[in-house]
Amino acid sequence: MSVVPVSYYLVLSAILFGLGVVAFVFKRNIITILLAIELMLNAVNLAFVAFARAWGQLDGLVFVFFVIVVAAAESAVGLAIVIRIYQNRQTLNIERVNLLKF
Amino acid sequence: MPILEHLWIILALPLAGAALNGLLGKNWSKTIVNSIGIGSVSLAFLCVLEAIREFSMLPAGQLSFFKHYFNWMSAGSFQVDFALQMDHLTIVMLLVVTFVSLLVHIYSTGYMAHEEGYYRFFAYLNLFVFFMLTLVLAANIVLMFMGWEGVGLCSYLLVGFWFLKQSAINAGKKAFITTRIGDFGFTVGILLLFWTFGSVDFGTVFAKAANMPAESTTQAGVLTWICLLLFAGAIGKSAQLPLYVWLPDAMEGPTPVSALIHAATMVTAGVYMVARMHALFSRAPIAMFVVAAVGAITAFYAATIGLVQTDIKKVLAYSTVSQLGYMFLGCGVGAYAAGIFHLMTHALFKGLLFLAAGSVIHAMGGEQDMRNMGGLRKRIPVTFWTMFIGTLAIAGIPGFAGFFSKDEILDAAGSGPNAHITLWLLGLAGAGLTSFYMFRLIFLTFFGKLRFDEHKVHVHESPRNMTVPLMILALLATVGGWFAAPHLVGKTDYFEAFLHPVFAAYGVPAGIEQGVSLAGEAGGISPSPAMELFHALTGPPVVLAIIGLLVAWWFYIRQPDAPKKLAERAHGLYKLLLDKYYVDEIYGAAIIRPFLWISTNVLWHVVDERVIDGTVNGVATVAREVGGKAREIQSGNARSYATWVVIGAVGFTVLMLGVWGMVR
Numbered sequence: 001m002s003v004v005p006v007s008y009y010l011v012l013s014a015i016l017f018g019l020g021v022v023a024f025v026f027k028r029n030i031i032t033i034l035l036a037i038e039l040m041l042n043a044v045n046l047a048f049v050a051f052a053r054a055w056g057q058l059d060g061l062v063f064v065f066f067v068i069v070v071a072a073a074e075s076a077v078g079l080a081i082v083i084r085i086y087q088n089r090q091t092l093n094i095e096r097v098n099l100l101k102f
Numbered sequence: 103m104p105i106l107e108h109l110w111i112i113l114a115l116p117l118a119g120a121a122l123n124g125l126l127g128k129n130w131s132k133t134i135v136n137s138i139g140i141g142s143v144s145l146a147f148l149c150v151l152e153a154i155r156e157f158s159m160l161p162a163g164q165l166s167f168f169k170h171y172f173n174w175m176s177a178g179s180f181q182v183d184f185a186l187q188m189d190h191l192t193i194v195m196l197l198v199v200t201f202v203s204l205l206v207h208i209y210s211t212g213y214m215a216h217e218e219g220y221y222r223f224f225a226y227l228n229l230f231v232f233f234m235l236t237l238v239l240a241a242n243i244v245l246m247f248m249g250w251e252g253v254g255l256c257s258y259l260l261v262g263f264w265f266l267k268q269s270a271i272n273a274g275k276k277a278f279i280t281t282r283i284g285d286f287g288f289t290v291g292i293l294l295l296f297w298t299f300g301s302v303d304f305g306t307v308f309a310k311a312a313n314m315p316a317e318s319t320t321q322a323g324v325l326t327w328i329c330l331l332l333f334a335g336a337i338g339k340s341a342q343l344p345l346y347v348w349l350p351d352a353m354e355g356p357t358p359v360s361a362l363i364h365a366a367t368m369v370t371a372g373v374y375m376v377a378r379m380h381a382l383f384s385r386a387p388i389a390m391f392v393v394a395a396v397g398a399i400t401a402f403y404a405a406t407i408g409l410v411q412t413d414i415k416k417v418l419a420y421s422t423v424s425q426l427g428y429m430f431l432g433c434g435v436g437a438y439a440a441g442i443f444h445l446m447t448h449a450l451f452k453g454l455l456f457l458a459a460g461s462v463i464h465a466m467g468g469e470q471d472m473r474n475m476g477g478l479r480k481r482i483p484v485t486f487w488t489m490f491i492g493t494l495a496i497a498g499i500p501g502f503a504g505f506f507s508k509d510e511i512l513d514a515a516g517s518g519p520n521a522h523i524t525l526w527l528l529g530l531a532g533a534g535l536t537s538f539y540m541f542r543l544i545f546l547t548f549f550g551k552l553r554f555d556e557h558k559v560h561v562h563e564s565p566r567n568m569t570v571p572l573m574i575l576a577l578l579a580t581v582g583g584w585f586a587a588p589h590l591v592g593k594t595d596y597f598e599a600f601l602h603p604v605f606a607a608y609g610v611p612a613g614i615e616q617g618v619s620l621a622g623e624a625g626g627i628s629p630s631p632a633m634e635l636f637h638a639l640t641g642p643p644v645v646l647a648i649i650g651l652l653v654a655w656w657f658y659i660r661q662p663d664a665p666k667k668l669a670e671r672a673h674g675l676y677k678l679l680l681d682k683y684y685v686d687e688i689y690g691a692a693i694i695r696p697f698l699w700i701s702t703n704v705l706w707h708v709v710d711e712r713v714i715d716g717t718v719n720g721v722a723t724v725a726r727e728v729g730g731k732a733r734e735i736q737s738g739n740a741r742s743y744a745t746w747v748v749i750g751a752v753g754f755t756v757l758m759l760g761v762w763g764m765v766r
Binding site: 021026033095098 | 737
């Protein structure tokens with residue numbers, strides 16, 4: 001049985017992470033940005049799982065669970081903030097939310 | 103022994119008076135202020151008398167009484183104690199200080215009656231008495247220095263008492279700064295003293311010095327340097343050449359202050375210091391000669407300026423400078439007892455003269471120029487007679503106090519063990535000039551025609567609280583010299599015998615023996631007492647004093663036009679004297695103006711404004727500019743924040759990989 005080398009998983013993880021970063025920086029819709037964050041988190045999760053499997057240890061898997069929990073909490077808070085922003089501004093364009101400054 | 107064990111009480115009384123009057127006296131009536139001011143000083147005077155009585159009952163061998171109270175400063179081997187001591191020299195000074203202070207306090211209740219800040223004046227006076235007594239009673243030189251600086255402070259406060267008057271403010275500053283120059287030398291002298299002897303206590307230092315040989319007359323050793331540095335302080339404090347310039351200006355202060363501080367007590371602190379440190383000075387012949395020379399030159403020099411002054415207080419001020427010169431001349435030729443004796447008689451007759459001058463000024467409603475007086479003899483007879491007695495005393499007319507003391511000093515300078523003919527001649531010439539300018543003062547003020555408008559100036563005799571101190575001082579100025587009467591017939595005088603234990607305690611090695619001059623025993627043939635008396639009464643000082651009197655009489659009574667003619671004929675000399683040898687101008691051009699220029703143009707405009715302010719402002723500017731740029735990162739644009747997060751993460755990763763790579 002042929003085994004998929006770990007480097008493949010890492011390349012995929014890096015590509016997904018890079019897409020997440022690009023979307024995080026360049027997208028204007030707040031929900032899209034939240035999605036980009038989720039994408040980056042899951043790219044990292046993939047790398048963790050790949051390493052855990054390659055080394056045959058459980059530490060990476062435990063980390064993944066933690067990340068999933070944190071991501072869920074973050075999504076809940078983030079979406080709540082998004083709803084409040086929409087109620088205030090009638091828009092989800094990040095460029096219109098610019099009062100957080102000096 | 104209650105008081106002697108608690109000498110601090112003598113100090114505490116005037117200090118308490120100063121604190122009470124100064125802190126609380128503002129709203130008190132004059133009666134309360136008077137009773138506190140005079141009460142504290144008179145109690146101190148009584149305590150001094152009691153302490154002297156107890157001192158006299160000490161066992162015969164004990165020359166001084168020493169009392170340690172607490173440790174004041176302690177740094178390694180440098181130990182300064184709050185310790186007081188009393189010996190015969192201290193007794194003389196204590197009596198002079200407390201007694202003259204008491205009379206001046208009483209006099210001031212009359213003189214200052216109409217002045218603002220009455221309570222302030224008495225608080226300062228009491229504070230002065232406290233510091234002066236500290237100076238006198240101190241058992242180590244650091245405590246003495248505290249008193250020394252303290253009286254300087256009080257002098258500054260009292261000269262500038264009328265602080266709304268610009269000239270008074272300037273005079274106060276001048277007095278303080280000029281004496282500070284001398285005090286710098288004094289401080290260095292204390293350091294050198296400690297470095298040499300490892301102690302600042304008088305007893306320890308003198309005992310160690312007593313084992314040292316006298317230094318040579320040609321090469322300055324460490325004792326000479328200590329003495330010269332300490333004497334620099336005395337030059338400032340006692341207004342000798344070249345630092346005398348502050349004393350005439352200090353006449354801006356109220357007249358009782360001039361009498362107490364600038365004639366009787368503070369300015370004599372330098373003489374007291376030299377006498378106190380005699381164990382060191384006697385072993386430093388070069389320093390001794392400097393003391394004598396400065397004294398003699400000042401005595402003559404100041405007398406010449408006094409000849410032409412027209413302000414009644416300025417004449418007395420230059421006279422004080424001149425008389426202080428005599429005291430230093432006495433100490434410098436080793437006749438410490440004579441110097442201290444002159445200090446005492448001078449305190450009496452010069453205190454009297456100043457207070458009488460104050461009474462004249464009071465009578466004239468503030469006029470100080472003698473050219474606008476004249477003919478006051480009949481109008482203010484008490485002032486006239488007391489001032490006349492003071493003048494007889496200072497001029498050295500036989501029988502009055504100044505005659506005895508000045509005669510002893512000139513005797514020591516002319517024929518003592520350290521006699522010096524030039525200094526003796528200077529002293530003699532000064533004595534003749536003294537007689538002239540003092541009688542000139544009397545004749546201009548009290549004789550001749552009235553030179554003021556009688557309808558405008560209401561001349562009146564001073565109240566009793568001013569005239570009584572005058573009469574007491576006049577009595578003492580008459581009889582105060584008779585302690586030394588045996589000197590006239592060639593015996594040891596009582597005053598010198600009284601101080602003998604102090605000045606003989608730290609014996610000087612043979613060769614420059616300077617103890618009591620036992621006149622008459624030296625040489626084989628001792629002249630008979632009658633001959634001695636004849637010589638003393640017809641000696642050069644007396645002859646010159648009488649010549650001075652006659653010349654003054656000729657110029658100002660017989661030929662009132664003569665002074666003007668002489669001034670015109672010798673115009674250059676007259677102008678030189680009238681402008682006080684231009685010393686103030688020379689100091690101004692040579693020292694003060696360059697100093698001000700450097701202070702203004704270098705220290706102020708460059709060092710302070712550019713360097714110091716520049717540094718401080720520069721730091722602030724940089725912080726503000728950097729902060730201003732840095733806050734623009736917080737643009738409010740959430741996407742730029744996201745970009746920063748990414749850049750940070752990438753940078754951090756690169757950094758970690760790089761570091762990790764290098765570590766591996």
